[in-house]
Amino acid sequence: MSEIKNNNTAEKDFGKKVGDFLRNNSVPIMFVIICAICIPISGFSPSYLLNEIMTRMGRNTFLILCLLIPIMAGMGLNFGMTLGAMAGEIGLILVADWQIWGIPGVVLAMIISIPISVLLGLLCGKILNMAKGREMVTSYIISYFINGLYQLVVLYMMGPIIPIKHSAIKLPRGYGIRNTVSLLNMRQCIDNLIAVNIKGVKIPVLTLILIALLCFFIIWFRKTKLGQDMRAVGQDMQVARDAGINVERTRIISIVMSTVLAGFGMILYLQNMGNLSTYSSHSQIGMFCIAALLVGGASVDKASIGNVFLGVTLFHLMFIVAPAAGAKITGDSMIGEYFRVFVSYGVITVALTMYEAKKRKMKSMLGAQLALEQKEETK
Amino acid sequence: MKSKRAWLFRGLTVLALLLIAAVMFIIGRGHTVYIDNKNIDYNGQTYKGPYKVVVTVDGEQVAKLYNKDRGMAKCIGQKFEMLLAITQEKGGEEVNMGVTMTLPYSMDGIVVNLPALLAGLPQDAYLSEFVSAIPEEPVEEDVVTDEFGIPDAEGEVLPEA
Numbered sequence: 001m002s003e004i005k006n007n008n009t010a011e012k013d014f015g016k017k018v019g020d021f022l023r024n025n026s027v028p029i030m031f032v033i034i035c036a037i038c039i040p041i042s043g044f045s046p047s048y049l050l051n052e053i054m055t056r057m058g059r060n061t062f063l064i065l066c067l068l069i070p071i072m073a074g075m076g077l078n079f080g081m082t083l084g085a086m087a088g089e090i091g092l093i094l095v096a097d098w099q100i101w102g103i104p105g106v107v108l109a110m111i112i113s114i115p116i117s118v119l120l121g122l123l124c125g126k127i128l129n130m131a132k133g134r135e136m137v138t139s140y141i142i143s144y145f146i147n148g149l150y151q152l153v154v155l156y157m158m159g160p161i162i163p164i165k166h167s168a169i170k171l172p173r174g175y176g177i178r179n180t181v182s183l184l185n186m187r188q189c190i191d192n193l194i195a196v197n198i199k200g201v202k203i204p205v206l207t208l209i210l211i212a213l214l215c216f217f218i219i220w221f222r223k224t225k226l227g228q229d230m231r232a233v234g235q236d237m238q239v240a241r242d243a244g245i246n247v248e249r250t251r252i253i254s255i256v257m258s259t260v261l262a263g264f265g266m267i268l269y270l271q272n273m274g275n276l277s278t279y280s281s282h283s284q285i286g287m288f289c290i291a292a293l294l295v296g297g298a299s300v301d302k303a304s305i306g307n308v309f310l311g312v313t314l315f316h317l318m319f320i321v322a323p324a325a326g327a328k329i330t331g332d333s334m335i336g337e338y339f340r341v342f343v344s345y346g347v348i349t350v351a352l353t354m355y356e357a358k359k360r361k362m363k364s365m366l367g368a369q370l371a372l373e374q375k376e377e378t379k
Numbered sequence: 380m381k382s383k384r385a386w387l388f389r390g391l392t393v394l395a396l397l398l399i400a401a402v403m404f405i406i407g408r409g410h411t412v413y414i415d416n417k418n419i420d421y422n423g424q425t426y427k428g429p430y431k432v433v434v435t436v437d438g439e440q441v442a443k444l445y446n447k448d449r450g451m452a453k454c455i456g457q458k459f460e461m462l463l464a465i466t467q468e469k470g471g472e473e474v475n476m477g478v479t480m481t482l483p484y485s486m487d488g489i490v491v492n493l494p495a496l497l498a499g500l501p502q503d504a505y506l507s508e509f510v511s512a513i514p515e516e517p518v519e520e521d522v523v524t525d526e527f528g529i530p531d532a533e534g535e536v537l538p539e540a
Contacts, residue, residue, distance in 0.1 A: 098404070098408075099408060099409045099410075099487055100403065100404060100407035100408060100409065101407055101408075101409030101453075101455050102407060102409070102455050103407075104402075104403040104404075104406050104407020104455070105403075105407050105409075107399065107403045107407075108400055108403040108404060108407060111396050111399060111400045111403070112400070114396065155522065166487075171520055171522065172520060176522065178520055178522075179520060179522060185409055185453070279522065
């Protein structure tokens with residue numbers, strides 16, 4: 001009798017575990033299914049897909065990793081990473097005008113982006129401290145606000161105030177930067193430096209080393225005093241404050257770090273692309289990075305390095321196969337394009353809704369528990 | 380004491396970054412080198428170019444120049460090294476020659492005249508700044524900073540600048 005009961009309990013536990021697993025990983029599972037359906041329809045060869053995934057992994061992973069630090073500090077998904085991207089772009093514009101090519105150009109652009117990123121990160125962090133609990137929407141709007149400043153600098157100050165020499169970069173009117181800046185002289189300089197070709201799949205070893213270094217840095221950083229402080233702030237700000245942690249400062253540092261790393265990531269991204277779309281390169285980058293992270297199974301309050309890699313793989317696999325699959329099914333590749341845009345924004349919406357629903361559920365459960373305890377006390 | 384050390388550390392970091400930036404600024408300066416195999420007049424004397432010159436830079440053949448031809452190579456840094464395989468006359472013997480020169484930092488495009496270089500003339504004779512012969516027509520460019528691309532009444536996307 002007791003054996004049957006034990007079996008029933010074990011089955012229930014297993015069922016609960018499976019249910020929890022499916023619930024917690026619903027987004028990655030959904031994407032695995034989409035990719036599994038689209039890959040055979042698209043007709044792409046495995047080596048082509050691997051090559052594309054490898055390129056996109058090298059291009060995007062650094063940018064997505066920079067989102068982990070603010071999540072650790074409980075500030076949610078940092079839509080303000082666009083600020084760092086703008087700083088990186090300013091660095092690249094200057095370096096392109098000074099004709100610094102190759103890896104030195106990339107390094108110099110990164111160094112130029114640091115002070116700009118730090119300043120923008122400080123500003124963003126200070127504003128986010130004034131809008132605690134509403135960090136994501138605030139950082140999203142800050143990115144628009146700073147985009148206006150960026151346009152002021154790039155469109156009007158570059159030329160008369162910040163010297164720009166080359167006519168290939170400057171607008172014909174004599175000031176402002178052209179819509180596109182060529183980065184041909186530094187195109188894939190990092191990706192190609194130690195590149196290995198295995199059966200037609202190009203592996204950008206140096207880029208992957210840089211990504212690995214950032215991963216190790218994040219793992220190490222979590223164990224440092226500041227990293228522990230960030231995690232404490234992320235779990236409960238009041239408890240962290242009572243424990244003597246300077247909550248505001250810790251939150252600002254997390255945003256500054258994320259912004260600086262986003263600047264570096266944007267430079268790596270653009271050196272891979274080989275050209276810079278001055279007024280639009282940064283505008284959607286935050287959205288796509290956040291979507292990729294969420295596809296990897298991360299949530300607003302919890303994200304890991306594993307989520308980043310899974311997210312990049314699944315999200316970009318969908319990006320590659322969806323247009324071709326759409327073209328095969330409907331005869332119109334635009335259907336696939338619409339589909340991937342719809343999925344990118346949709347996944348963010350679903351993730352944010354799920355997070356809020358989960359938070360409310362937890363709150364109501366805590367409330368019910370408290371009510372039960374109070375009821376028992378009065379008895 | 381701790382704060383003093385922290386400030387010292389920060390100062391040293393900034394200094395190191397500035398130093399790296401300065402080094403990158405120097406070693407990363409890119410130049411486009413145009414290699415001319417054209418006859419040149421210098422001090423009233425004409426220096427004729429060889430029949431054929433094969434130019435190799437960084438182990439890669441960048442140009443095969445017959446008389447009056449121009450080749451191009453890209454160079455990062457101020458030190459430019461090239462290997463020339465020179466054939467003076469048609470059917471003649473090929474002679475290899477290594478050339479190393481320091482490029483001026485201020486010039487983006489540099490023209491190197493091979494006959495002047497091979498004749499051992501001074502730098503101002505064989506090295507000059509590249510100036511495009513075709514004057515660039517200023518073409519107005521609409522800068523669209525409105526990512527929504529909202530069209531106006533006539534269906535044109537409004538340029539914000």
